[in-house]
Amino acid sequence: MPTMKFANIILEANQRSVSYPDLYCRSDQPVIFDDHEGEWAMYRAGLYDFNTYFNSLSVMKLRRYTRSTGYTLHLELRGADCTVTQTMGDAFAVHPIPVNEVEFHVAASDTWQGLDIPLKVKDDMVLIGFNIETQGRVYIRNGYYALDYEGDERPVELALATTTFKKESYITHNIGLVRRKIVESGEDIADHFHMYVIDNGRTLDAPALASERIQIIPNDNVGGAGGFTRGMLAAMDQKPRATNILLMDDDVDVSPESIKRTYNLLRILKPGYEKAMISGAMLNYEVGEDQWEDIGYMTPEGTFSPCKPGLRLVLFEDLIYNELFKPNKVMKANLYAAWWYCCIPLSVIDKNGLPLPFFVRSDDAEYGMRCKTPFITMNGLCIWHMSFHERYNAAVERYQTTRNTMIAKATTGVARRSDFMHELHNNIRLELKKFGYQNAELCLDAFEDFLKGPGFFSQIGKAEETFLRANRVKEQLVDFDQLQRQLDADPETKGLRLNQIDRQLIDGDKPRTTLERLEDYVTDNGQRYLKTEGKGYAVIPLLGWVYPAGAIRGKNKLIVLDWYNRKGAVRVKDPERYARIKKRYARDLRYYRANIKRISRDYAHDRARLTSQGFWRKYLKMD
Structure with a gap:
């Protein structure tokens, strides 16, 4: 044997x-x-x-x-x-x-x-x-x-694709690790491995970094979706053709041993699992023993969620839990593996097509739900990644996520039971209650771009254009020094000293009575019906999904802080802007109700084109 x-x-x-x-x-x-x-x-x-x-x-x-x-x-x-x-x-x-x-x-x-x-x-x-x-x-x-x-070893040609955009310190470190620990390891994987670094920023020194089995591919800025798709096409075109492609983020710390074990696992899979995706876990870059996610699912409410609770991987009982966990019925309907570390058989790509041209966010979730393969996870298969709360970006969370989840559902039929309209409504209302008017408008920008149909978002260059625009019009944060000068110039906030604030204040909230809750619900924090000017200020976190309802009620200004990156902004209550946004949203909803059946048919009809090699090779300017 x-x-x-x-x-x-x-x-x-x-x-x-x-x-x-x-x-x-x-x-x-x-x-x-x-x-x-x-x-x-x-x-x-x-x-x-x-x-x-x-x-x-x-x-x-x-x-x-x-x-x-x-x-x-x-x-x-x-x-x-x-x-x-x-x-x-x-x-x-x-x-x-x-x-x-x-x-x-x-x-x-x-x-x-x-x-x-x-x-x-x-x-x-x-x-x-x-x-x-x-x-x-x-x-x-x-x-x-x-x-x-038992049996013969499966022939495996493993390609690793990572997409980078001006993150030289991360990617050069990982290239060096791969070169020393895999390409030059003398182990079996060394002869059956290629690494493709898709350089969307065109800033890497390709001659210095490349080798026979490590290729740097300069690329237009087409986001993670376009970069990973470029890697998939490279894996298809290589000789011999890759059997599996491992997609991995650039801003991660990787253990080369995880890649070796993934390769070895592929060599001896049972026939029933040869088309499975292997999903590596995301461990916390700052707290390296904490696991955030290894497989995720789309909730009925239309949000992304890890299947497992957070685990501490130095606890033996958590290692056991990690191995034994079984997704429930709701999770199974909408499972996906994130592309910080996801190994996909090329036969699955041949059958299901390439990703959708999303730029960033939802590409991996849509693809996992579309393909419906088994998912394999295992202790020891992982990367370390910055946690999401430390890199919150409204252009991603409010524009990209809103637009792309709707496009995904309409185009490939994934997440049929997830209510993305509920999520849109919830996010707009949450931003308005917190005076985040620019971010509420981003949600509507995303909704309206979805309503334009597949011909709009799939134009060459449109993905980058819309993402850059979202970054320009989102709420702009300033560093603490500049923020302090803004606070000092305003009589209402002049006494607030940022150096005297701590996370207890930022993350804190205040209780509300039932009557106060009802009033906040009906008036959207005093901005409709019983309109109030508001008095004073509150300090709250930047994170879009946080709702410190008691702290913000009745206030005129909100000091929004990203404490991790030492940035912030001042939000001022503006009932007139609130009314304009609500009017725009109502107009969009009327158009949606009148046209959604036609729009959905257009997206579904365009599925084959948008996921084809022909479309992507033209989109990536390969032909």
């Missing part, structure tokens, strides 16, 4: 591993990197647990998705006496449980001793791993899990 090296035991020397060592090894003594031949020292006598996010083996999922039949742990050790014991976790485990039948004593030695330990697997095991109990300092190197598998 054939055997393959599936997953390396990884111990890394970087800021993340130092800050969150329990992602790799839990121990009661230090684990120290020794730069001599890539070895690590388990520094003193103690217990070192490797049943962790990166160094456990997901046997339940491997048995479900692959043709694996046997599991072996390879270790190379030297130093003091030690004992290696297999551990496991079942559905209710909160700590790794020793498998006492698999225990190996290693005598003290100054020379390297190689171990190949057959691991015991039972039906109730979700994760397996190992611990090492040492009697003194022990060095470890070249550890990995090997799998026996």
Whole structure:
């Protein structure tokens, strides 16, 4: 029966591993990197647990998705006496449980001793791993899990596509990692791998960064959707043709081991999962042990949502939960995998067509819901990404998301039960209550552009044009120094000092009585019917989905702060502008009700054209 090296035991020397060592090894003594031949020292006598996010083996999922039949742990050790014991976790485990039948004593030695330990697997095991109990300092190197598998290995040609726009520090770092750890690794993946960097900003030094298996492709600024599609077409055109393409954001920190494991997983998939998408998790760039999402779904209310709650990946019970989680019926109807790390078979692209030309936002969600493949997730497959609240952009959230979700539903029929009109109404009303008039108008810009039909948004250059316009007309933030000068010049806010504000004030709210709630609902915070001028000011967060109703009621000014980026703006109550926006919205709704059936037919009729290679090659100026 054939055997393959599936997953390396990884111990890394970087800021993340130092800050969150329990992602790799839990121990009661230090684990120290020794730069001599890539070895690590388990520094003193103690217990070192490797049943962790990166160094456990997901046997339940491997048995479900692959043709694996046997599991072996390879270790190379030297130093003091030690004992290696297999551990496991079942559905209710909160700590790794020793498998006492698999225990190996290693005598003290100054020379390297190689171990190949057959691991015991039972039906109730979700994760397996190992611990090492040492009697003194022990060095470890070249550890990995090997799998026996049935049948022949699938031929895999893996392409990695990443789209970048003037984010040189992120992308050059990731190119360097891929070159050192994958292209030059000497492992099987090195001969079956290509990386395509789609440079939408045309700022990268291609000759310095490119190599035989790493290609820099200068591209017009067509956003993430256009960039990833350019990568898909490159993967189709390469010789030999790629079998799978891994889409990955540029502004992420990647573990090359995740890419290696993805490649190895593809090689031994069962026939029923050969068309599955592999979805890597988004871990928090700032809090590296926190998982935000690995698969998401479109809610009935028309919003994007992770399927799983936030998880702490240094907790063993959360590792078990992560593996066992099953989407419910509502989630299953509208599942997607985000393109911060998503591996798609090219056969799926051949069958379902290319993405829609959205520029940014909703392209990945629409595509996942359209293709309706199985989704594979697994501990250890991930990237680290900036969390969304730290990069809130109204041009994206109010224009792109509003427009693109409506286009997606009309064109390819995804998310049929999601009410995007409800979401539009909710967002407009929320912005108006918070005096965010520019952002409410962005929602209407998006709605009206949707109503123009497929011929409008699919014009060459229109995606960039509309996105740049949305960025120009959105609420403009200024840095704290300039904001303080604005506050000082206004008698109503002159006493407010930004350096005396903290997050407790920014994120705080005040209670409301039932009568006050009713009044706010009817008058939209004093802007219709019983109009009030408002008095004083409140300090609130920038985030569009936040509604500090008690803090803002009855106020004339709102100081909106993006505390993470140290920017903000002053909003002033303007009932006349409110009335103009409401009138415009009512006019748009009348047009929508009278024409939506025709508009939807136009979008659906254009589906084949918009997702075809012919359209995209012309759109990307490849022909």
